[in-house]
Amino acid sequence: MKGLNLALTIIGLTALTALVSCSESHFKEDKIYAGGVYAPAKALNDGKSVYTEYCMPCHGVNGDGKGTSAKGLSVPPRNFLLGQYKFGRVVSGELPHDEDFYKILREGLTGTAMLPWKELSDTQMFNLVQYIKTFAPTKWDGADKKLGDVIVVTKDPYGEAHKESAIQRGKEVFHAVAQCWTCHRAYVSHAEFSEINQKINGKPVTEFDPEMYHVKLQPNDYGYSSMPPEFTYDSVRSAKTVEELYIRLNAGVGGAAMPSWKGVLQDDEIWAVAHYVKSLMDLKNTPERQKLLDAAK
Ligand code: HEC
Ligand code: HEC
Structure with missing residues (x-):
């Protein structure tokens, strides 16, 4: 009986330590972003852990683009604190759609250190993108904020x-x-x-x-x-x-x-x-x- 109690106490303590060490940086509240995109706290937390593993080396712990692997790259990683992006399917300066980020994640940016991330699942991509937005809350937070209009591809008159x-x-x-x-x-x-x-x-x-x-x-x-x-x-x-x-x-x-x-x-x-x-x-x-x-x- 004593042994079991001890084991339970240890399990309890371990769980508690895990909780305490993570809770500081964990998201507890859901977010609603520009364009009405709803990001549950769980997605933000899961996004953060994938980010930490795959993206942090270049984009940095704080999203400032100054990760340890960013040094010496001729094209620097994006600084996510600015909430500004180069390659959306929206007119320059407007907020891109999640699908625009997915395309970049799937295909990479040719000729730069931003490689394709083919192994990411759709859920992981969603979570990552929602997490990246937390670096620029003034740009993204709030359902009232608008995303840019998606550029419509007209019929090529030449072909x-x-x-x-x-x-x-x-x-x-x-x-x-x-x-x-x-x-x-x-x-x-x-x-x-x-x-x-x-x-x-x-x-x-x-x-x-x-x-x-x-x-x-x-x-x-x-x-x-x-x-x-x-x-x-x-x-x-x-x-x-x-x-x-x-x-x-x-x-x-x-x-x-x-x-x-x-x-x-x-x-x-x-x-x-x-x-x-x-x-x-x-x-x-x-x-x-x-x-x-x-x-x-
Ligand atoms: C080896 C370094 C490296 C890693 C790792 C990396 N990136 Fe990048 N990333 C870059 C560079 C460099 C750019 C800037 C390219 C440019 O400006 O043309 C970039 C740009 C971006 C952009 C900006 C796109 C735009 O339209 O402005 C996003 C979003 C992005 N990365 C997301 C991620 C995510 C998510 C991960 C992890 C799955 C990741 N990156 C991992 C180097 C990296
Ligand atoms: C005022 C300067 C300027 C003018 C004018 C300009 N560009 Fe650019 N262009 C740039 C710069 C700078 C980049 C690189 C941006 C970056 O990746 O940071 C670029 C990038 C591009 C790219 C590459 C985009 C990519 O995905 O990497 C294309 C294609 C392009 N320009 C075509 C054109 C065409 C066609 C015109 C005229 C209709 C034009 N540019 C006029 C400055 C200019």
């Missing part, structure tokens, strides 16, 4: 059949309508640049920006500077297809210099420039890449 004319039109948009080259760099010769500008803006170019063939580092809201990708070489982080590029161009990159082109360019111009950027991405590791760069310098 595979008219891909070549899309690329041609996209090249004009890139170099003479939207001036994407001012941050990203130009991909045509001086002569072609002048020709395109003559066609689109009614006058030739005689004086050329000496920096037109260089990508230019841009300050961002995260406290460091982002390099615009050189599409024939660098990774595009959130888009592999023309459709995903269309979404990214409409959305922009949140908190970074890359603006949203929604309402700035016509919808068919956005499709065209998405096809053009994809054609540049397809040159990666091909002999044609060098030919293009030799012509554009």
